[in-house]
Amino acid sequence: MALLEVKKLHAAYGQTRVLHGIDFTMEEGTITALLGANGAGKTTTLRALCGMVRTEGEVRFAGHDIGRRKTEDIARLGIAHVPDGRGTFLNLTTEENLRLGGYARRDKKAVEADIERMFGHFPRLKERRRQQAGTLSGGEQQMLAVSRALMMKPKLMLLDEPSFGLAPLLVRELFQILRRINDAERVSMLLVEQNAAMALDLADQAYLIETGRVVQSGSAAALKRDDSVRKSYLGY
């Protein structure tokens, strides 16, 4: 059974309809990329999965119908969303941000250990643990956002443009870490990226979205070879 199954997903902001029936599935343990131009509906898709916009259609996650559930309940089922803008709690310290990630977990004891584990992944955060998160640099905040999501021990992570605003070197480092986590902890990831080349390198599967519909799908490797994809998104 697929971890995530999306059928005929529609979404709208007020009167403006953004998604017009998206279909896709995701297997457990995989990394899937959603590609598309600005305004195609990638971010909205992620938001729709988390119940942050009004939707129609069916969304099944790990056997639960989550199409009508509230954001916090979806999060508690094991979907961790790293939103665009990173969603940092700016006035709380780095450590408190991490602790919030573990807020809904039942295994409170393991939370402390996990915080240390995150510091293992991102040593920069450890140096900043008592600082207000608002004072962190963009890259550090991105790391914090990913760590906060990981603190939730999710089955599925939704990553909205994790590379945005980061120096290329940092992006590479971040993606390596994501890969490592995916390998080691079998966390599935749904990735939205402008940087299609890097996304396809990381991902197993990919879907191409245009104006609120899936127009193409396949393995990352296959899409990378596809001519039209190359022309439109990879730029060579």
Place this chain on the structure above:
Amino acid sequence: MDALLHQILAGLATGGIYASLALALVMIYQATHLVNFAQGEMAMFTTYIAWSLVNAGMPYWAAFFITIVFAFAMGVLIERIIIRPVEDAPVLAVVVVFIALLVILNSVAGWIYTYTIKSFPSPFPKDAFVATKYMSPHEMGAIGITLVVLLLLFAFFRFTPLGLAMRAAAQNPQSSRLVGIRVGWMLALGWGLAAAVGAVAGMMVAPIVYLDPNMMGGILLYAFAGALLGGIDSPGGAVVGGFAVGVLENVLGAFVIGNELKLPMALVLIIGVLLVRPSGFFGKVHVTRV
């Protein structure tokens, strides 16, 4: 010199009243980023509950804690039932609901309990060794209780996951939902806590000013001023601010400008301070992001 000392100490006693209500205001502010104008009336109303319990023969401390529980429940219910439907309405619509709550509670209290003043018992011994002519044992005890409440709140927000979640929910509700925090309940919890703090304030204030439906009416403005002076997002600041307002008011009234104009003058000074230091004494300076 004795006159000044006496006025300052009397000011601290009154300031304790402002401080305790200011603390409740800060509580709600932390949870909802709104100032609840009905806070004083809620405190007054719960104090009547305590009064009824004590009058029915219940020991003081039993009544004290039952009232706190009652106040907490009342706060939660008010949020869930009355405030919830206007959660997404413009801020001023919520303010109108606060005003409505204020007049309803005031009026209903007058209706049930009449307007004659009632004396409310103090838990502190009348002739404690600390009694001086400057401050009664109750006034000192009340200040002590306010500080204990402050300490408890500080510990709650700083060291418990729930306290952390409440702070998070107030700051960034969207992100809070994403980590599984039930933001709606955090708001209700904030209301409950504020009402509970208010109940303590009411029970500490009532022995000093006597219990009547308008008991908190005049105090709200001072508490509001104290909260802002100390820093609206800082419980400790609110308490310091409350004391500062109490002392300032007395000193102005007795030595500087006379009683008729002490309130306008105190407010002018406070606003002057806020012009120079907008976040108050202890408030966090927020980074505004465009």
Place this chain on the structure above:
Amino acid sequence: MTRKQILLIGVLLVIACALPFVVSNYRTFQFTLVMVYATALLGLNILTGYNGQISLGHGAFYALGAYCAAVLMDQAGAPYWATIPAAAAVCLVAGFLFGLPALRLEGLYLALATFALGVAMPQLLKYDHFAKWTGGVQGIVIAKPEAPWGLPLNPDQWLYFFTLAVTLVMFLLAWNLLRGRIGRALVAIRDQHIAAEAMGVNNAIYKSLAFGVSAMYTGVAGALSAIAIQYVAPDSFNIFVSIVFVVGIVVGGLASISGALYGALFIQFVPNIADEISKAAPWAIFGIFMIGFVYLMPTGVAGAVRLLLARRKS
């Protein structure tokens, strides 16, 4: 304006003019008060609704306007009609001056500052050293104007038409002001003050001006009320006047000219209804009405009317 709107306003005007000949003097007097409140609420709405600066103390300007009228009539023997522009000028200046420091205050801080103003005003009015002019705690009793030029109107009717004329002028002025560049600038400052600045709107000037104009409106209303009630006293202007004004603009509709009228009807008549329902706890009933209105019409009566019209069209 569309022809339909002009027609509607014409009909309303005819009704307004016919009213005092149809209803009793007492009702005429009540509707005079409604217009007074409408003008006051329009003032507050310019500041709070359009410009986003909250004021919990507009009763202070209402009081200032009322005392201007009363003191001028009582001490200087000024004719009642001349006190209106005088009150307008005084309140414009007072509002503008108060608006200057208020520039640095936002949200809660402005709420506190205005709240403080509202609470402090009655204390200033009864301050001993001003009592020579203000009458101190006793207030000032003034005479009721008679209809001039031998018009066959009784004093209530005359007062009604006088108030109607002033109110119309004030509403027309506001309408002119708010639909144009200034109105857009005020709204821009409310919604996106940094962006507005970037677009070349001088926030400081506009915000203090909004304060001044708003105070002027409320002051004119205060002067009208003094003439209508024939009496001013510190007790007439306690903090609840300010609070009720806020309730009025929210229930009527923020950032809406017609909302001022709806709000005025609410604050004039709903307390009377509440009193009829329960002597035991009239305020409780009034509070329930407030909550009811906010629930049913979160954008005020004006907003609900707008929605209704839009729905009928589509």
Place this chain on the structure above:
Amino acid sequence: MKAKFVTASMVLALAAFPAAAQKKYDPGASDTEIRIGNTNPYSGPASAYGTIGKTIAAYFTMVNEQGGINGRKVRFITYDDGYSPPKTVEMARKLVEQDQVLFLFQTLGTPSNTAIHKYMNMKKVPQMHVATGATKWNDPANFKWTMGWQPNYQDEAKSYVRYLLKEKPNAKIGILYQNDDYGKDYVKGIKDGLGAKAKSMIVAEVSYEVADPTVDSQIVQLQQSGADVFFNITTPKFAAQAIRKAYDIGWKPLHFLNNVSTSVASVLTPAGLDKSVGLISTAYIKDPTDKQWENDPAIKKWQTFMKKYYPEGSLIDNSNVYGYTVASTLHQVLKQAGNDLTRENIMKQAASVKGLKIDTLLPGIVIQTGAKDYAPIQSVQLMRFNGKQWERFGQIIDSSM
């Protein structure tokens, strides 16, 4: 048989009211009904006084159940004015112009009554027995249609001063007063009473606002001034605070407490009975919570009345005895007016009450009016609190002397 009875009662009526043989009515009166208007603060900052209006309403319910006044039922129409003069004007007009009441009765508050003073006199509608202690209501030459009822504040203050000048001519006086018309009226009374000595004798004069939480700071100021006489011109809550605070800081002046706040149960008990020993005040109404009236038949009667007609009302609130007593006064005036229920006659009858005794008034206090005397109660008696109850002393004094 029936006709005979009617004639008989006509004869009786003729005998009792020779001048009012014919029925004469102004708006608000008829064969079956007398409509009376009233405004009271049922909401707002002064809502504590609203209970007076409710007591009066209950009183007339009782009167109606017992057959009304001269066979007519009383319809008591009362509106909330929130203690806001503009609202009082609106409501007074509603009562006079729309509800067509015969007259207004017990409209409450000095500012509220000032606001309608001119209107009522212009309309020639009685503004009867207003509920305020200002002096200006006793002015029949200029305001023929307005009449007070209770002893006025200035006169009360003067009776304290007279006592003080006799007992302690070298006193240093400290005054605490509410910063409004009521407080300032008392202060004026004190100063007028002291005359030229006012400047030298008054060493401190401090005020408070109704919205102040406490008057502790003011009491400290008064003590620091070195005053040895304390005029306590405060409403119940502040009176209790002041009595307690003065005691707690060890200030022991000769303490005059105004009549507004003499209730044993709702002022002195909260303040502490031991702390209230030695207070001097005046009274004209029996305090239902004072031990000496515990078994007084009038107070018993009042309690029965409260329980039956106003059960939610407080049995320890002096205002409710006040309301009962003032309604009794009006009851008498209306009885006297007989069948001539014109506004002119109501005023005339109100101004010719001779030595009326009402059993809830203190013994010796009577209601007395005349064409030139629009102050129904002018006699008061000084009293001192002994820790258990008020002890009246000295003679009943005509406070206007």
